[in-house]
Structures are given as structure tokens and as C-alpha cells.
Amino acid sequence: MDRFSWSNGLLEINETLVIQQRGVRLYDGDDKAKLDVGVVLLSTHRLIWRDVKNHECCIAMPLSQILFFEEQAAGIGKSAKIVIHLHPTLTNKEPGPYQHSKYSFIKLSFKEHGQIEFYRRLTEEMTQKRWENTPVSQPIPTGTGSQAGRTRAVGIVGIERKIEEKRKETDKNISEAFEDLSKLMVKVKNAKEMVELSRSIANKIKDKQGDITEDETIRFKSYLLSMGIANPVTRETHGSGTHYHLQLAKQLGDMLQAPLEERGGMMALTEVYCLVNRARGMELLSPEDLVNACKMFESLKLPLRLRVFDSGVMVVQLQSHSEEEMIASALDSVSDKGSLTAEEFAKLLGLSVLLSKERLLLAEKMGHLCRDDSVEGLRFYPNLF
Amino acid sequence: MHRRGVGAGAIAKKKLAEAKYKERGNVLAEDQIVQMSKQLETFKSNLEEFASKHKQEIRKSSQFRVQFQEMCATIGVDPLASGKGFWSEMLGVGDFYYELGVQIIEVCLALKHRNGGLITLDELHQRVLKGRGKYAQDVSQDDLVRAIKKLKVMGSGFGMIPVGGSYLVQSVPAELNMDHTVVLQLAEKKGYVTVSEIKDSLKWEKERACHVLDHLLKEGLAWLDSQAAGESQYWLPALFSELTSRDVTPEEANQMTP
Numbered sequence: 001m002d003r004f005s006w007s008n009g010l011l012e013i014n015e016t017l018v019i020q021q022r023g024v025r026l027y028d029g030d031d032k033a034k035l036d037v038g039v040v041l042l043s044t045h046r047l048i049w050r051d052v053k054n055h056e057c058c059i060a061m062p063l064s065q066i067l068f069f070e071e072q073a074a075g076i077g078k079s080a081k082i083v084i085h086l087h088p089t090l091t092n093k094e095p096g097p098y099q100h101s102k103y104s105f106i107k108l109s110f111k112e113h114g115q116i117e118f119y120r121r122l123t124e125e126m127t128q129k130r131w132e133n134t135p136v137s138q139p140i141p142t143g144t145g146s147q148a149g150r151t152r153a154v155g156i157v158g159i160e161r162k163i164e165e166k167r168k169e170t171d172k173n174i175s176e177a178f179e180d181l182s183k184l185m186v187k188v189k190n191a192k193e194m195v196e197l198s199r200s201i202a203n204k205i206k207d208k209q210g211d212i213t214e215d216e217t218i219r220f221k222s223y224l225l226s227m228g229i230a231n232p233v234t235r236e237t238h239g240s241g242t243h244y245h246l247q248l249a250k251q252l253g254d255m256l257q258a259p260l261e262e263r264g265g266m267m268a269l270t271e272v273y274c275l276v277n278r279a280r281g282m283e284l285l286s287p288e289d290l291v292n293a294c295k296m297f298e299s300l301k302l303p304l305r306l307r308v309f310d311s312g313v314m315v316v317q318l319q320s321h322s323e324e325e326m327i328a329s330a331l332d333s334v335s336d337k338g339s340l341t342a343e344e345f346a347k348l349l350g351l352s353v354l355l356s357k358e359r360l361l362l363a364e365k366m367g368h369l370c371r372d373d374s375v376e377g378l379r380f381y382p383n384l385f
Numbered sequence: 386m387h388r389r390g391v392g393a394g395a396i397a398k399k400k401l402a403e404a405k406y407k408e409r410g411n412v413l414a415e416d417q418i419v420q421m422s423k424q425l426e427t428f429k430s431n432l433e434e435f436a437s438k439h440k441q442e443i444r445k446s447s448q449f450r451v452q453f454q455e456m457c458a459t460i461g462v463d464p465l466a467s468g469k470g471f472w473s474e475m476l477g478v479g480d481f482y483y484e485l486g487v488q489i490i491e492v493c494l495a496l497k498h499r500n501g502g503l504i505t506l507d508e509l510h511q512r513v514l515k516g517r518g519k520y521a522q523d524v525s526q527d528d529l530v531r532a533i534k535k536l537k538v539m540g541s542g543f544g545m546i547p548v549g550g551s552y553l554v555q556s557v558p559a560e561l562n563m564d565h566t567v568v569l570q571l572a573e574k575k576g577y578v579t580v581s582e583i584k585d586s587l588k589w590e591k592e593r594a595c596h597v598l599d600h601l602l603k604e605g606l607a608w609l610d611s612q613a614a615g616e617s618q619y620w621l622p623a624l625f626s627e628l629t630s631r632d633v634t635p636e637e638a639n640q641m642t643p
Contacts, residue, residue: 113514117526177449180439193424198421225467226429227425227470244467244469269540273486284484284487286473
């Protein structure tokens, strides 16, 4: 930790911020540094750390000080860390929080995660060494040079070797997985054939060649679903859905009644997605599953409908809330108040702003409202024309 | 159950169809479906074997997830298409990304009043991580990007705009064309932009610049600072970073207003 200097945390002219991560605690070697948890920032030139509560407490270190670094996996009760080994201190270093340290490495402890991305960016910056090409207005002391090379102690070499061994061990586990993945890929080259096969079948179904039964089509579509192959086959009855989607549609029909009533009869599909998946906890629905299930509401004669507005927004709405009712109520509210914006209407009805805007637009489309469009916002008035 | 016709007439008809196809060198679709179901069984058992050994890697290693996704792309399958797919059921890939989708939607919704539905990928990443809590698995930006791609299918207006080396994530169906995008990119460095800067950098007429800025204002993506020294500045809350701002708590906000 004695490689750090006090800093004002402001970036220099040619210095760019690469990534920042909050929830990081610094370690002087293996000991927790006498600092709180803060934000670590990586720029093209420096590693900066700032206390989250006290912004004045800010320290920085040039990236050239970094010898090498590696990840330390999280453990029980321990956050994941990045261990950074450093070159010896420079003689012309500005004062920092530590005068000396018995360690030549520091650790960044990621209490709120973010270590994967940070590690990746740090690797990029240390490879590109952009600080060498773009000098900044205030000279940042560099740690490279023959002097640093000569003072590299034997101790560090030993540490490096140990770390290298440990890295190889971890790599081995990961690489075994990758090896198996490539083996799977070879076997799965058959999967490519399967995809082509499925396309050929789909075309035949479309062109109504051969004597393919309804059952076989349904079976075929469920194969496509299992594999995750895009399904080009649609039928009048169930669209591109399968038995799975049929069951889902029925479940949704039950599950969404009450929430829809509470929200004025309409919910955005993204809202439904969150609601349903939060309730499930496991075996979650994909966005496509949800859309395909909702498309079946009509054919199953359930009291819900999937509706797509002109803007592309998709909602689920209760059949009982007919279009005329919605437009009439929108017109009433607007006439009552003289004029309304989407936000005001949303507050009035307890709807989301997105959906209340869609209702007002719908009423406008039907000729009942007209708009006043200015930079202050979009306001609707009863149409007196 | 639908029975294929039996009897001489049906047999003759089938023979005729078979002959026709053989002529063209085509295989009957029914036979193909049988072939496919056999291949599927083989594939399923291969995948099961793989899953029994490496299911954990998917959740633990973002590198692995990237490799895995690329493998699926080469084959031409989408492992995230359905929660009912093999990939989801055996490897648990689906749950990882679908849950991430929920978290992304919630973060975007919570911040919409402030940034109009536009947020940097970095900020989204930070906030999703914070929301996931200490004991959850780490997620990379690649993971976020894939989850967002899936969300598009729900018509929620999710999209990604390339800006300054990273992305802005849009979560509202606001119409943003090339003109808007390029102004956002211009504003990225300082978090704001002025009409003069647009005219100088992009060589646009004043009307075009104002038209674009007005649209951003209307959509709630930009805030106008008309008291700035010189000319008005158009600020984009989506681009506010830790270095130039900090979140204000409701108590602090109350203290600040007279």
C-alpha cells in the first residue's frame, strides 16, 4: 500500500476512465488496509481509489507500478479478490496513506462483485499500456526501467512461481470443462445436421407436402422447442406454440386475473414477465415462452388478450375491459380536468405512465382527444373539432 | 386419434406419393421426423453426460458462458429461446439469464423517472450487481447484453446504442433515429452538449440540431440548463457518472430546497 499517493481524483487531459466499481476494500498485502470500503476506478494511466463517504480521501497509483495480477476466488464469507503484485516504490513518489509496507502486493476485495469485468479491463489496459503513448500534463512517475529490473528480489521470483502453479491448477479445472465442451461440440455437429433437417421438414409442412398429421406437427414443434431452434411453422389454431405454451397460457389465465384487476385491467408484458418469474423462483419462463403463451389466449377462449400497440409496446389486458370503455373513461378524465398529460393521467388511475400514455394515444387515434405537443411535454385536450 | 387411411385405396395413394418423392430424390417428411427424433435422443444423452460434470461451470464462469453461447450460435440453436429447452432444463442456462432479465427490467424501471429510460451499460451493470447481493454469482457485461437481446421480444423498447466504446441501454419505446444517436455520442464526453457544439462537430443547420434536442427533451432523456454561462446546455442524466455526481437521498433533497 505504500505505492499509493494522495490524489484529487480528477482525470488528466489525455487520461480516460475505463471502469469503476463500488464496494471495494483495499488490502495491504494480506492485511485489511486502514481505509473503509470505497470505489475503485481504473483509468488508462492509473489505479484510483476513493472513499465512498469522504470524497476527499482519494489515492492513486500509476499502472506502470503493476508487476502482474491475478484473481482470487471467493470463499465462504470471503469476497472475490484481485491480487496485484507491484514493482518497488519509486524514490520520487508523492506522499500517500502509507509510508512503508512490508508487502509488495495489494488486494482489491470486491464486496459488491464486479471483479470479472474489472479483471478483464485491467488486463486490457496492462496489455495496451496506453499510458506510454499518451503522456498527461502532470508527469506521472513511471515504474519501469532498468533500475526496477535490477532490484527485483529473489523473493518475488519464488512467489511468482507459486502463484503460477496455483494458476495452472485452477486453469486445469476450467480447461477440462472447456475440453469437454469442445468434445460435446464435435458430437453436436450432428446437431447442425438436425437443424438442417428440421428446416427441410418445416418447409414441407409449410408447402403441405406429404401426409403429415396434426400430431406429428405438434411433436415436431416440441423438438424444435427442446433444441432451441427457431420455429418457422405456424398453424392457424395455435400459432407457433406447443402443448407447453398451451398449459402456460391456462396457468397465466388463472394467475393474472387478480393483478390485472388491481392495475386497471392492463399490464405491460415486461411487468407480467417480472411478476410471473419472481413468483416462480425456479424454472423461469423465457421472454419468448411468455409471448407465445399469450398469443394463445384468444384460441383458448381465455378472458385475457395480448395486445400490441402502434409503438410496439405489448400488453396483456382483460377482455372485460373493452376498448370503448377505456376510451370513454379517458375522455371523461380529460374533460373533467380540462387537459391531462400521461403522467397526470397515470397518477389519477394508478396506472404506469407507459400504459396511461397508450390509452391517451388510443383515444386520440379514435378522434376523441387532441394533443398539444411542446417541449414541456405532451398534453391532451378533448377534441372539440 | 387420426388414423391414416387403411385399405387398398390409401395404400395405393401412399405408394404413389412415395414414388413421386423418390423420383425427385426427396425423403418423406414423416421419415425425416422419425430420423430427427432419434438424433434428438442421442443428443439429449450427450448433453446429459456433459451437464452431470459441468453444470456448475455455467453459473460460475462467465468465460465459459461466452464459449458456450458461441458454440450454440455455430450450430444454429438458441439456448435461451425457451425455459422448456434442453439447455435450460439440463444446464440451467435459462434461469441464469431470465432472472438477470428481471433484474435489468427492475433497475431500468426504477431509474426511468431520472434518466428517461436511457442508461449506460456500466451503470446498469453496477446497479444490477448491487441488487443481486453479496452471495449471488457475478455477472459480466456480456451476460447483460445477451439478457437484453432476449428482452426485446416483449416489445418493451429495449435496445442498445453504441456510444464512446460502450453502450447506452434504452428501455422505453422512444423513437431514436441516427440523428439522435449521433448527438448522444457527442454528449458522451462531458455529459452535456450545446447547439454550437453540434453545429461545429456535425456541421448541421441550427434547425436540425434544435429539432433533435427538443425531441430528447420531450422524451425526458435530456434536461435543459438555460442558466449556463454562454449558451444553454442540454444534459443527459444517463451519462452522469460517479465522478461528476452522486445520488441524493430524499432527506438531502429536502434540506437543499429552501
